[in-house]
Amino acid sequence: MPEPRTFRDEPVSFVRRSGRMSEAQDRAFTDLAPHYLLDVPRAVAWTSVHPEARLDVAAEYGRDAALIVEIGSGQGHAIVAAAASRPDDDFLAVEVFRAGLARTMLDADREGAKNLRVIEANAPEVLSSYLPEAAAAETWIFFPDPWHKKKHTKRRLVRPGFADNAARALVDGGLLRLATDWEDYALQMREVLDAEPLFERAFEGEWAERFDGRVMTAFERKGIAKGRDIRDLVYRRRPRP
Template identity: 55%
Template sequence: MENSTYRPQPVSFVRRGSRLQGRREKAWEENREQFLIDVPRALADTSVDPEYRFDAAAAFGRDAELVLEIGSGLGEAVVHAAAEAPERDFLAVEVYLPGLAQTVQRAAANGLQNLRVVQANAPEVLATMIRPGSLAEVWTFFSDPWPKAKHEKRRLVTPEFAELVARSLRPGGLWRLATDWEHYAEQMLEIGEASTLLNEHEAWAPRFEGRIITSFENKAHLAGRTVRDLTYRKPA
């Protein structure tokens, strides 16, 4: 876990092992220069120097709609989305290095030019790295629910996080969320309704068709848990 003395708020993640082996290590070494946004750090090794600004046009070599996925895991969803929508650009944010390496491996295998990855703490990415009003969509799918009551303060989706998302979205931009943890879903709904964003539905959204069923989501279905979707829009 990252040392909490570096940040005023607890982070929403626990650092897992960062060792790369086999095909992941090979893919990372061969392709990270193409896919990795190597951000300057502040104090912690997943921090972002607050002076740094992401230049999407320079990173992708074009101007296109930009979608940010927070917690991209092994890259199943974002790689599929990037392959299906070559006219859009995608930035995957993840702290778990093997997950990033797997994402890069998938992206390289698919010959993708419209995907980049960054290893960083998501609130810092939204607070300073991403230019205000520059994102077409933000995806927050299956972030850690921290089910124990004493750990709920570590959940990613908070009122402060919702306003960071709103800051980063362009007018009309969308924030898509999904979780299989009912209490977290209710908390997300409460936070969204209190934010400056507008719910696209009366409450829960239909399942986002642009999100493939990943191995993680499939496990939730097999365990009998209900997956809740939410979609919020930034007012024009």
């Protein structure tokens, strides 16, 4: 592959933190990573994806099935539960925090969710190049970092320009599901996606109904306990010309 660039063109939606992992989490990377963790060629940084790298979805999962991608999977509670309950579908968890990836692999192994893979990578690069075009049946973005300080909102994942990458990765008619407990971020998400000609609303009224395929996590309960409303959105990828 050609020599990679030495800098990113856009700010990322995360701050990479280092933290001590438990012995079990360390073992996950030793024992479980060969099955669950995708080995990704890098470009600019450890969480980058080389622009010429491509995922062979059928080869990786050993079959042709609907692929559901979760961006910012955290500890993996939502995607592990989905993968365990939907064995006929395939799932990909995209996350940059190694402790969360370790927890996801441990829980997936415990639940027997062999139809799940995880990737340690910056999400826009996964959507824009690593996934083949029209590879995903659905993309989930649940409770992304709100970057609530005004000077940091440029780091938000769902901002102008994001929809192009999301649409590229989705099949025609595929769904983009979002949820947040920050009202101003929910409004920004809706504004960005309503203005995007590649998507159309797949809900009626002001907000979508809560996605019943999303398990209630401690993170969501925490937002509710603090008095924040949970707002869901769902958009459909319009057919390609």
